[in-house]
Amino acid sequence: MNKFKESFPNSKIFSWYGHAEQVILAPWCEHTNKNHLWPFYGYTEILDEKDEAVKEGEEGELIGTSFHSFITPFIRYRTMDRAIKGQWYVLDVCDPSSFLIVLEVVVMRLLLRKKGVIYQ
Numbered sequence: 246m247n248k249f250k251e252s253f254p255n256s257k258i259f260s261w262y263g264h265a266e267q268v269i270l271a272p273w274c275e276h277t278n279k280n281h282l283w284p285f286y287g288y289t290e291i292l293d294e295k296d297e298a299v300k301e302g303e304e305g306e307l308i309g310t311s312f313h314s315f316i317t318p319f320i321r322y323r324t325m326d327r328a329i330k331g332q333w334y335v336l337d338v339c340d341p342s343s344f345l346i347v348l349e350v351v352v353m354r355l356l357l358r359k360k361g362v363i364y365q
Contacts, residue, residue, distance in 0.1 A: 262351050268309030268322045271348055279331060280348040287311045290321070291330045302349075304329045327352040 250258055260273035262280050268287045271280035282289050291305040292298060299305035307326045311319040331347030 262326075262348070264309070264324065266311065266319050266322060267313045268311040268319045269307055269324065271351070277347070280328075280351055282348065285312065287313070287319075291328055299330050301330055301332050304352075307351075 258273075258275065260280075262271040262273075263269060269289050270283045270286040271289075272283070273280050288310040290298060290308040291303075292308055293303070293305045304327055307324045307328050309319065309322050309324060311322070328351045329349040331349045
């Protein structure tokens with residue numbers, strides 16, 4: 246993201262982490278260079294290999310439950326994406342009324358298709 250900011254110094258850069266399934270949405274914050282989970286979009290968990298919640302600073306898989314899909318709801322949807330859990334805090338710089346969990350780093354999966362087979 247910093248390369249984009251350097252290349253376009255007078256532009257506002259926007260980036261989002263999200264899914265077509267509408268389970269997790271985390272916009273990038275221009276003030277902190279991190280993603281903020283939106284708690285009213287869906288319920289997000291960051292779990293380790295034993296399906297236990299990770300602690301702040303630890304990496305885990307992003308699991309989401311959608312608040313928007315009523316016909317075919319996604320409940321504890323395994324995204325196969327990973328993130329490092331940040332801290333809960335009030336983001337005075339962004340919006341003093343917001344209290345969001347921060348994703349320090351989002352590591353998305355890469356899927357390659359070769360002859361009808363998906364490789365990860």
